[in-house]
Amino acid sequence: MSMILQQAQKMQEQLVAAQQELQVTEVTGQAGNGLVEIIMTAAGEIRNVKIDPKIVDPDDVETLQDLLVGAFQDASAAAQQEQAQKMGPLAGGLGGGAGGLGLPGF
Numbered sequence: 001m002s003m004i005l006q007q008a009q010k011m012q013e014q015l016v017a018a019q020q021e022l023q024v025t026e027v028t029g030q031a032g033n034g035l036v037e038i039i040m041t042a043a044g045e046i047r048n049v050k051i052d053p054k055i056v057d058p059d060d061v062e063t064l065q066d067l068l069v070g071a072f073q074d075a076s077a078a079a080q081q082e083q084a085q086k087m088g089p090l091a092g093g094l095g096g097g098a099g100g101l102g103l104p105g106f
Helices: 002-024 061-094
Strands: 026-031 036-041 046-051
Touching (some): 002 061, 026 061
Antiparallel strands (some): 026 036, 036 046
């Protein structure tokens, strides 16, 4: 039993470390061949939005809006990929899946 608890504690420490790493790891999403770029952490916090001035047209706001949405979706996909890479193996080991510890809350 103590071995299981030690394993759970080790996995919990690894999970916390991975979460902390996601807080500082930055990913980038782009749209319009780089005309709009969003930088965010892998945890989902937006850090910066860059818009090329040549795309800013007061008569065509819809294009800029579409590019922002596309860049955000691209950045979100990159963040999810980073999360899966860092958290996937840890979450799978703690969850109720085959071979998991089945601990509540994990």
